[in-house]
Amino acid sequence: MELLENIPLAPLTTIRIGGAAKYFVDAHSIEEVQQAVASSRSRELPLFVLGGGSNLLVSDRGWPGLVLRIAIPGIEQSSRHDEHGRIIFDVGAGESWDRFVSRAVMAHCAGVECLSGIPGSVGGTPVQNVGAYGQEVSETIESVQVLDLKDGQLRELCREACGFGYRSSIFNGSERGRFIVLRVRYALTPEGKPCSRYADLQRHFAGRETQPNLAETREAVRHIRALKGMLIVPGDADCFSAGSFFKNPVLTLEQHQDLERRAASRGLAVPSYPALQTHMKVSAAWLVERSGFAKGHGDGRVGISSKHALAIVNRGEATAVEVLALKDQIQHRVEAIWGVHLEMEPVMVGF
Numbered sequence: 001m002e003l004l005e006n007i008p009l010a011p012l013t014t015i016r017i018g019g020a021a022k023y024f025v026d027a028h029s030i031e032e033v034q035q036a037v038a039s040s041r042s043r044e045l046p047l048f049v050l051g052g053g054s055n056l057l058v059s060d061r062g063w064p065g066l067v068l069r070i071a072i073p074g075i076e077q078s079s080r081h082d083e084h085g086r087i088i089f090d091v092g093a094g095e096s097w098d099r100f101v102s103r104a105v106m107a108h109c110a111g112v113e114c115l116s117g118i119p120g121s122v123g124g125t126p127v128q129n130v131g132a133y134g135q136e137v138s139e140t141i142e143s144v145q146v147l148d149l150k151d152g153q154l155r156e157l158c159r160e161a162c163g164f165g166y167r168s169s170i171f172n173g174s175e176r177g178r179f180i181v182l183r184v185r186y187a188l189t190p191e192g193k194p195c196s197r198y199a200d201l202q203r204h205f206a207g208r209e210t211q212p213n214l215a216e217t218r219e220a221v222r223h224i225r226a227l228k229g230m231l232i233v234p235g236d237a238d239c240f241s242a243g244s245f246f247k248n249p250v251l252t253l254e255q256h257q258d259l260e261r262r263a264a265s266r267g268l269a270v271p272s273y274p275a276l277q278t279h280m281k282v283s284a285a286w287l288v289e290r291s292g293f294a295k296g297h298g299d300g301r302v303g304i305s306s307k308h309a310l311a312i313v314n315r316g317e318a319t320a321v322e323v324l325a326l327k328d329q330i331q332h333r334v335e336a337i338w339g340v341h342l343e344m345e346p347v348m349v350g351f
Contacts, residue, residue, distance in 0.1 A: 001025060001035040009058045009067065009349075012050065014119055014232065015242045015314050017323065018058025019350070021048075021067035028071045028094070030154070030182055033147060037180070040066040048349055049180050052097070052120030055128060055243055059350030060320045070094050070123050072182060075103050086187040088142060093123025093181045097130075105214045110192025111140040113214045114201070117222040117231045119243070123181040127171040128345075129164045133221055134198040138164035142187040146179040154182070166275065167247055167345065200224050229307035241311040242346040245327065246284045249340050256280040258339055284342055285309040291333045302326050320351075 007024035010016050023045060025036040040047040046065035050056075071094035078088040087109050091100050101116050114133035124130070125137045126144050141164075144157045157179075163170040171179055194217035196202060204220045205212050212220065225231040229238030251259065256272065259282065263270045268290065275281035288309045289295070296306040301318040303326070305311035312323055331342050 001027070001032045001039070003036075003039060003066075007067070009050075009053075009062055012069070013053035013056060013058060013242070014240065015057065015312075015323070016240050017060075017314055017318055017320050019060050019062025021063045021065075023066040024069070025066065026069050026071050028073065030072065030147070033068065033070065033072070033180060033182065034152070036066065036068045037147070037149065037152075040068070051093070051124040054118075054120035055124060055345065056347040056349055057242055057320055057323060059348075061350055063350045068180075070121065070180070070182070072123075074183075075100055077103075077107060081190070082187060084187070085190070087190050089186045089188060091122045091184050091186065093121060093183060095122045097122050097125060101218065104186075104188055105218045107188075107190075108214060109188035109190050110194060110214055111135070111188040112137070112186065113217045114195050114198065114221055116218040117225040119232050122184055126162055126164075126169055126181060126184055128167050129169050131167070133201060133224075134195045136164070137186075138162070138169075140186045140188055142185040144181055144185070145183040146181055149178055149180065155179075166250060166281075172347075227307060229305040229311055229313075237315060238305040238307050238311065238313055240314040241305060244284070244308075244310040244345050245312045246288070246310055246330075246342040247345050248284045249282050249287075249342065250275050250279050251282060251340070252279060255340070256282070262338055282340070287334050287338055287340060287342065288330055291330070291337050293330055293333075298326065 004024040006020050008020050009018040027033040027036055048063050048067050050067050050069040072092035073094055074092040075095060076090040082088060097118055097120050100122055101112050104112055114135040118130060118132060126141055129136055129138045141159050144162060146155050146157060148155050194212060194214050201220060222231055226233060232239050259270055270282060271286050272280045272282045293304055295304060295309050297304040301315050302322040303313055303315055305313050312326055335341050
């Protein structure tokens, strides 16, 4: 294990913002993860576990302790089907998520094709229960191997034990800070049909007489994400973001009725759909844009993507303080106009 000092964190994030880590370790094996954890404890250093850097905002002050980047590699595909006829992929937490999706699609295995183009690493997917275009990783995760910081033991958590919800799990909820994700096992359907229930995909393939295959669905998702500035493309200024900065609000029926009344008074209809049986999920992008924050908003170092209203972008040498100022402005105005509080999606580091 190599312990480095004063390593800038901004280049390790997709939004390119943040100060330095006092200490830094790149862990390529479970043993190195264990050594880094032991080192942080012996030195009494606060520990932060970093993945692909795609869903976080680092403080301008950086991190005062040890940043442990999980770089465990490997994609192992089972040669046999499980009892449900699925293929198991055992993937290291440090693997690129999109590389794994590409591998699964090339193997003609369905279940993650609509999650193509999402930046970051495999280890972050169970934490946020990553989802897009009609799929969530909780639908295919079989189990998650973790290091339990409470007692230092390696554990295998089944899907049910992970407590998955909308963009949530025990890893960012009830057990936040307890587990380090090391490997993830996904159960995918060989020769399965692609998921195409999402409206953007249906529009993309409108007029086709044949069902798109997995590879065509993957490329369509990547194309749609690129149009929204949600695909990392060299030279595209809209790519320097932390992804969607706000979650789509999940409202009670009473809250949703209040929102509909407010919208009706302005001659508007709220795009929403059922969630959690008795709740309604509402488009955060719709709320943001109809609160005066259009795509391309802002003329300083921080603004809103010209392609997607939920992406706050770094236009060059921006600071975390500037990002949070715009975030606060958006939240306050949305709540004042629509009575809805927008929750942040990125993880806050060092604040």
